[in-house]
Amino acid sequence: MKHWIFSTQPASVVVVGITSFFLLCGPTESAAQEVCQAPDEPIYIHSTNQPVAATEALERSIRFQMLASEWHVQRGATSSIEQMCTRPAYLSIMAMGPDALPLIIGQLKSEGNDPDHWFVALHHISRGANPVPNEDRGNLVKMSRAWLDWAEREGYAR
Amino acid sequence: MPGSWPERNFPHLNAASCQITSPATPAYNCIAWAAGSNTEWWDPSGQYYWPPDIPAEFTIEALIQLYEGLGFTVCIGGTLEPDFDKIAIYAIQLPDRRQATHAARQLDSGEWTSKLGACEDISHTYAESVNGPGYGEVVYFMSRPKPRA
Numbered sequence A: 001m002k003h004w005i006f007s008t009q010p011a012s013v014v015v016v017g018i019t020s021f022f023l024l025c026g027p028t029e030s031a032a033q034e035v036c037q038a039p040d041e042p043i044y045i046h047s048t049n050q051p052v053a054a055t056e057a058l059e060r061s062i063r064f065q066m067l068a069s070e071w072h073v074q075r076g077a078t079s080s081i082e083q084m085c086t087r088p089a090y091l092s093i094m095a096m097g098p099d100a101l102p103l104i105i106g107q108l109k110s111e112g113n114d115p116d117h118w119f120v121a122l123h124h125i126s127r128g129a130n131p132v133p134n135e136d137r138g139n140l141v142k143m144s145r146a147w148l149d150w151a152e153r154e155g156y157a158r
Numbered sequence B: 001m002p003g004s005w006p007e008r009n010f011p012h013l014n015a016a017s018c019q020i021t022s023p024a025t026p027a028y029n030c031i032a033w034a035a036g037s038n039t040e041w042w043d044p045s046g047q048y049y050w051p052p053d054i055p056a057e058f059t060i061e062a063l064i065q066l067y068e069g070l071g072f073t074v075c076i077g078g079t080l081e082p083d084f085d086k087i088a089i090y091a092i093q094l095p096d097r098r099q100a101t102h103a104a105r106q107l108d109s110g111e112w113t114s115k116l117g118a119c120e121d122i123s124h125t126y127a128e129s130v131n132g133p134g135y136g137e138v139v140y141f142m143s144r145p146k147p148r149a
Helices: A010-025 A029-037 A056-074 A088-095 A097-111 A119-125 A140-154 B030-034 B060-068
Strands: A003-007 A044-048 B018-022 B073-075 B084-093 B098-106 B112-115 B121-124 B137-145
Touching: A056 A088, A056 A097, A088 A097, A088 A119, A097 A119, A097 A140, A119 A140, B030 B060, B030 B098, B030 B112, B060 B084, B060 B098, B060 B137
Parallel strands: none
Antiparallel strands: A003 A044, B018 B121, B073 B137, B084 B098, B084 B137, B098 B112, B112 B121
């Protein structure tokens, strides 16, 4: 199976290629071909028949995204935060420990004005940080903002 | 139905019995929605909004107290009474207890509206339309006089 990779920066070609392949397209050959067709005018085109050694950080990122997707399925339609955050995928994310913090913060940032329920994981992994003012509890946009500010202060924001 | 909820948990929801009324969002849940809020997630777990002086637990008793604090009292059934707001509380039977799961609110039409966790909110014909493996069944109806216009 060939993985086509596009980038304007030769040095970043591996990261861009693998990230696109796993995070955007999924592990199918047809999906990989969609990646090939996506860019309008690629400057560099590379291909390889060999798996590329991913960095640990990249593996963590991929694992996090997979677990986040699983969690969305596993949580179903529950309204209980306790039930929602004790699903296996969410527990696995928490078990990633401090390595997951920048990933969760990045995810929260990417969700903008429709943030998801990452706060229990952040509270757990940060060993009890609770930057949300009482009056903002329950308002997810304000809770997200408080945690993003916290991450900025603590050096977890990227 | 094209909703994002797990269909197997809601065997009575179909095109005839329910309609999606807003997109899926994690911004609010059924407990808030039944109380009339679509800007907060109400949960007793500590980081979320939970009314003061209500036991910090997701139980039938705590939900009854919560809605009593908003003027509701337990009533007999979910039949439409034009002068009353009504809500329904749901629970599922576990081996050792009944676990609270959900709350829904009656609309002026007599239909009901539910926010399905972080999924969509829907209108459904009967309070019992969301009964099933996910939410169990209605265990209490509560009502309060509608505010005067």
